[in-house]
Amino acid sequence: MPESSVKKPSRIQLRNRRVILDAALEVFSKHGYRGATLDQIAAEAGLSKPNILYYFDGKEDIHVTLLSQLMDTWLDPLVALDPNGDPRREILDYIDRKLKMAVELPRESRLFANEILQGAPRISPELHSHLKPLFDEKCAVIAGWVDAGKLPPLDPQHLLFSIWATTQHYADFEAQARVLLGAEADPQPRALAHLRAMFGALLAQPG
Amino acid sequence: MPESSVKKPSRIQLRNRRVILDAALEVFSKHGYRGATLDQIAAEAGLSKPNILYYFDGKEDIHVTLLSQLMDTWLDPLVALDPNGDPRREILDYIDRKLKMAVELPRESRLFANEILQGAPRISPELHSHLKPLFDEKCAVIAGWVDAGKLPPLDPQHLLFSIWATTQHYADFEAQARVLLGAEADPQPRALAHLRAMFGALLAQPG
């Protein structure tokens, strides 16, 4: 059994753990936690089921590992929001990064959405330890901008909610968008233009 | 066996089908389709599992029935968008209704979100037959307002996406919002104020 804290993982361990996590991301994001089976993940990874359980303690272990690793990536765009930058530009750039990430990493977006939809039973600790502090920090930054008169009065918390909701919507509800937009090749450019217009209007200084 | 097309359903049938669908909504919205079990639904409904299968052909039948019945309710706010009303007021009122519905019917919102997240495997027909025509119709209405100069240039399709995303976010990602907003009693008033400000800014006539 691979000892996590004693020996450093071999090349095979490193490769297979990565392969398994990638397969699991594919399957979990498509079917949700309960809907995914170890057999599916094994097939996707090109490994046998017991072999997968050789690298992870169980289905839940895989899921939690995925979510934890993903959390950091997922928060990167918000981390990059610079308190010293120009407020409007910072927020609009953040929207760009967030939409780009949702479009490029739809599996990750759906994995998170699934988990939150179910009440975040397995990621709740990470939410408190990682997301919450960052959220509070950046809300304070935005509130500071508002107080300094650099932004019109607005609610930082709900502003961030709106940004998350609108950007991730394109990944999470892709099935709906496909039906409604028809065979449109790539909705991203129009989506981005719309979001920039919308949030740009909100952030515009009155007068 | 209850014959759907021949005899009219008895009082018992009517009551039990309603009880079962309500229990199923509770369970499906909480655990997703695969995560929900007939035993859970039976327990929630206070009936035995075989008794439930006496009223429905199977798990999928219950799910599809739920989704179909829900679709109408879910589209009501958009149906009420009046082509002859004042454009800005119509859209802002629509946002009010949509947010109210998401907050009051979070189980329904999550049921839909779950289904769409999984790629809409069971509701795809309804999407094409009900949602798509209504979507196209109302997009045309909004586009007409834009063409008539009653609204600033905007993308009707992505406007509706944004409204859906932001309003349903409060139901679908409630677990996240609970963590981030702390023990705040009712986020709805601030959410509504934010959404009115945001979409109000977008819809404001330039100049």
Added chain:
DNA sequence: TCGTGGATTTACCAAATGGTAAAAAAACAA
């Protein structure tokens, strides 16, 4: 090349789960 520990497979298992058959019970019309 040989031995050892890490990696993989084979053959399972127990529990959960969707579903069924048929008997029993309840409701109801005559």
Added chain:
DNA sequence: TTGTTTTTTTACCATTTGGTAAATCCACGA
């Protein structure tokens, strides 16, 4: 009340699924 139909329960079943034990294979350092 009686006969019939509807509703409910009891007792199952086959499959799926997460997981395990043990044997086997294989990479690699000495």
